[in-house]
Amino acid sequence: MQRVHLIAAARPxxxxxxxxxxxxxRSRAFEPVLIHTGQHYDPAMSDSILADLKVPAPRHHLGIGSGPHGEQTGRVMIAYEQVAMAERPDWLVVVGDVNSTLACALxxxxxxxxxxxxxxxLRSGDRAMPEEINRVATDAVADVLWTPSPDGDANLAAEGVPADRITRVGNIMLDSFEMTRGRIDAAPSPESFGVGPRYGLVTLHRPSNVDSPERLRRLVDALAEIQADLPLLFPVHPRTAARLEAAGLDRQLDRAGVRRIAPVPxxxxxxxxxxxxxxxTDSGGxxxxxxxxxxxxxxxxxxxxxxxTIEQGTNRLVTPDSLPGALAAALAAESRPCRPEYWDGRAAERCVADLLRRSGAEPAADAA
Structure with missing residues (x-):
């Protein structure tokens, strides 16, 4: 049985x-081992999600915590190298684009x-985003690249990546959604949190939005304006909560009536x-x-x-100043679900099938 290290660091x-x-x-060929680097250390950002998704506690918790990019990346490298040398896996799977992704890939x-x-x-073309650096560098050193959509394949091909390193598996985030859909439908209603039945959901956490007091103030002004017409529910990321409090903007949101709550599972x-x-939002997921x-x-x-998500879906890129008008236009337009190929809740099955093929293992009857 081949051991597979799965690296997780942040909520997505x-x-x-x-x-x-x-x-x-479910496959007899692999032993998955979950490793939590501790980059997100708030229980609502990690532990409760694992419980929701019925995944056991990580076998290894590196306890890295926050810090500047270089320090955090280096600490993850030092800690994970010790684990990998002591318990060498047959495969290492890193996900997403956070500092821990690149650190463990290195x-x-x-x-x-x-x-x-x-x-x-995935590429934004914006090297000012730390996540973009992590994506490009991780793809450069990884042996196998599992893409979620055709644009990912095209980006890698344009960078000269050989086709045999690329397998499109689809959007695995939607596997989690479909896996828990019944429990999602049965969860407490938004009305029990003080909003609804018609409301908007807000999530903000990226430094480019919350670390500048001036930009954050413009965002809060926009949210307050929107609140007058559409009640807003705002589960506040710990980073954002600290920035709002430091700037005194949390009180402005409260006066406007925006419903702020702690992060939820x-x-x-x-x-x-x-x-x-x-x-x-400013979230990718x-x-x-x-x-x-x-x-x-x-x-x-x-x-x-x-x-x-823009070409085929319902997504629009906005600024704080354009947000209220763009939201009004979006709500007036008809939105339809977009299901690109392999956005079907079965991406994980394709991942396992690809590992079986690349490792030369015989597929087990229950692996699909």
């Missing part, structure tokens, strides 16, 4: 590794552990999202989920590494 990572953990566990490359990047090939968050009239669900999405970024 857990939603991506959970379906893969289950699919690997360890895998240097130790000659076959390394797979799940959600490879995955299933409850998805209950909020599935019932929302629109989402206001929410862009995909709203496209899949046919919910209007206003993304507070200058670019996106998920252009398929």
């Amino acid at each position: 990572n857990f939603m991506k590794v959970a379906p893969l953990w289950h699919a690997l566990s 360890v895998g490359a240097k130790l000659r552990i076959p390394t797979v990047h799940l959600e490879a090939g 995955y299933i409850q968050f998805m209950r909020f999202l599935t019932g929302a009239a629109a989402a206001i 929410v862009q995909e989920e709203t496209t899949y669900l046919g919910i209007s999405c206003l993304t507070l970024r200058e670019n996106t590494e998920r252009p398929i």
Whole structure:
């Protein structure tokens, strides 16, 4: 049986590794081992998500915590290298685009552990984003690149990546959604959190939006304006909560009537999202989920590494100043679900099949 290390560090990572953990566990060929780097250390950002997705506690918790990019990346490398040398895996799977993704991929490359990047090939073209550096560098050192959509394949091909390193497996975030859909539908309603039945859902966490007091103030002004017409529910990321409090903007949101709550587990968050009239976000995952669900999405970024959500879905890139008008236009337009190829809840099965093929193992009867 081949050991597979699955690296998780931040909230979206857990939603991506959970379906893969289950699919690997069903196969007789692989032993999945979950490793939590501790980059997100708030329980609502990690532990509760694993419980929602019925994944056991990580075998290894590196406890890295926050810090500057270089320090955090280096600490993850040091800690994971010790684990990988003591318990050498047959495969290493890193996901997404956070610092831990690149750090563990570099360890895998240097130790000659076959390394797979799940959600490879995504590009925003903006090297000012730390995540873009992580994506490009991880794809450069990984041995196998699992892409979610055709644009990922095209980006890698344009960078000269050989076709035999690329396998399109689809959007694994949607595996988690379909796996828990019944429990999402049964979760407490938004009304029990003080909004509804018609409301907008807000998520903000990127430094480009929340670390500048001036930009954050413009965002809060926009949210206050929107609140007058569409009640807003705002699960506040710990980073954002600290920035709002430091600038005194939390009180402005309260005066406007925006409903601020603490971060919630995955299933409850998805209950909020599935019932929302629109989402206001800077999250990559929410862009995909709203496209899949046919919910209007206003993304507070200058670019996106998920252009398929704009080309075929319901996503719009906005600024703080354009947000209120763009939201009004989005709500007036008809939105329809967009289901690109392999956005079907079975990406994890394709991942396991690819590992079986690449490892030369015989597929078990229950692996599919």
